[in-house]
Amino acid sequence: MTKPADVAKRQVRTEKSADTLSLQALLELQRAAFLRDGIPDAQTRIDRINRLQSLLLNHAEELAEALNEDFGTRPRELSMAADVAGCMVDLAHQKKHLTSWMKTSTPGKWLARAGLRQELRHDPKGVIGIMGPWNFPLNLTIVPAGSAFAAGNRVLIRPSSVTAKTTAVLAKYAPRYFDLEELAVLTSAHGGGSDFAKLEVDHMFFTGSPEVGASVAAEAGKNLVPVSLELGGKNPVVVDADADIAKAATRIADARLVNGGQVCLCPDYVWVPEAKLGEFTDRVLARWRTNLPTIKDNPHYTSTINEKNFNRIVGLIDDAESLGATKHQVIPAGEKLPDAGTRKIPPTLLTGVKAGMKIEEDEVFGPVLTVYPYRELDEAITHITSHPHPLTMYWHGDRNDRFYQLADSTRSGSINGNDFALNMFGPDLPFGGIGRSGMGGYHGKTGFDTFSHTRAVAFSSMKVAVSEMMSAPFTPRDVKTTNFQLKFWSFLTKRSTKKNRRK
Known part of the structure; x- marks a missing residue:
């Protein structure tokens, strides 16, 4: 009541x-x-x-x-x-x-x-x-x-x-x-x-x-x-072979910098067709340069939340570079970045990242994007499935067979196509992760x-009592009823099995 x-x-x-x-x-x-x-x-x-x-x-x-x-x-x-x-x-x-x-x-x-x-x-x-x-x-x-x-x-x-x-x-x-x-x-x-x-x-x-x-x-x-x-988790992006590279690069570049990259739904790393890797990276960097003529004193560029996270993110970049990754950073003329005072880290794109680098495993939660080339979609799928399930996954391209191959072969809390955090818009979709990215929604x-x-509620006005049927003594009528149930369910199961085999 x-x-x-x-x-x-x-x-x-x-x-x-x-x-x-x-x-x-x-x-x-x-x-x-x-x-x-x-x-x-x-x-x-x-x-x-x-x-x-x-x-x-x-x-x-x-x-x-x-x-x-x-x-x-x-x-x-x-x-x-x-x-x-x-x-x-x-x-x-x-x-x-x-x-x-x-x-x-x-x-x-x-x-x-x-x-x-x-x-x-x-x-x-x-x-x-x-x-x-x-x-x-x-x-x-x-x-x-x-x-x-x-x-x-x-x-x-x-x-x-x-x-x-x-x-x-x-x-x-x-x-x-x-x-x-x-x-x-x-x-x-x-x-x-x-x-x-x-x-x-x-x-x-x-x-x-x-x-x-x-x-x-x-x-x-x-x-x-x-x-x-x-x-959270490392959210992957897969750019389809037939995708509009210019549009994909622009939207991924923008999405990576939302709240200074400090969003559980931000894209963390991108798989791009090998033949289009150069164009993709060039366009991402160009987008960042256009949007950010200044960074250090720019009120529109969100700072890293505290010194601990600032040092952690800078450390991930330095570790990757020291182990052979290539670093591409957008640093406006006359500015020295990263800047510990304002906790501003420049937008950073990494290529050549390999297993053994800390950024391969750790969620960045900052303005850093790792980009990998692929020849076959299976390469991206193998990488994604060898890591914990992410909170979301991004696909840039049409809703084609390759999209369904990716969706069917992986697990994530959600999938977003061609833009950032679409599952958050509108109240009808649940929000939540799976495995290491969360439980419940x-x-x-x-x-x-x-x-x-x-809460289940059940009331009986039946003439027969369940308690009586399930307690001693068990009469010949009870035995007959039990045997009938077994035959009935055995018949239905066999019929279902035959019907399923014919499909």
Whole structure:
């Protein structure tokens, strides 16, 4: 039974900061409220998502400025598009459809005629823990929070400590929109992410690196807490033999530099037909030169998030070059790059990369693109399948037999054709990885389902009792019934086998 929103209670919100309570106290507060109030109705859920949207929209400028300060340089337009407006489509979709999604469904209609009524409830799990990353600290916490609200849950958000200024703004304003028993934004005052991972929430949702994701899953596993992991990986691109090289090079060059390359969906390496390798690399470099007449003081060029990642990316480039790779960098005249002060790394294209180089295995998460030549598509497929499954895969070319050969021979969280991150546009496709790139998914109904418990309900008005049929004593009638079932299913199986062989 669902319960309506308590409007009067919201009007007297205390605006109490989450920092006033411990992690465990916040969890207990939300769990007690969940049990006290029961399953929220659609109006309550929509109201919570509306407030979540208002939290971002009403403070968008301050949040964008905080993101710029956290990164060092991050374009306002990118922050608005990705971390504010970018949340709205899925949140609006949740509001539009949650009323139908939350309804009890009734499968097994033919069994109901025999007196066995079956139902599927879509119940909230309770308290959801959301651990966000630093690269899109708003989008990748607010969107799953919206799905959790749509499913009827309470939410604890633990943003990344790396983007501390953005977290501070979110934590400052969240109490104006939510009681702590509905949503709480946690800061470093509550300890590190490892402390949050130990909480006995009803579902833990993590976005970040595979290495940290493994530790989160291990901690959650100790408490048998279900986990969704949205991770990363080295996303491959395959350019078809008949593709428009100029168009492919332009779009791949642009995609590699989104957020300074610090996107889990950025292309990491490209396979190009051998005969077109030179043209492709020339066009990528030309695109970067045209778009970036300056870099060091360019407010449109996103900085690497911190010194640790700056040194790691520069180290990957240096290691590859020292082992024989060829480095092509776009450095505007008069600028000395990489620049540790601004944490700006020039767009870098590498050729001649081979096994044994660190960049062959490590996700770059920066403005570096590796390019490989191929003669036969199998060369690219062999390389891709010999590495962990990526979060996404890119194909540039027509939807032809070679595309299906690639799709059928590999595994990835998604496939995108001829442009960047198309699977993120529109709320109907699930977002998630496979294997090392993640488990579980969200966006649209997939997000609602992730944070819901599909609960089976069955009622009998049958004249026969299952309990009696399955307990001693077993009568001659029971033996006859059992033997009939075996013969019946044996007949159907043999008929299916013969029918399948004739196809």
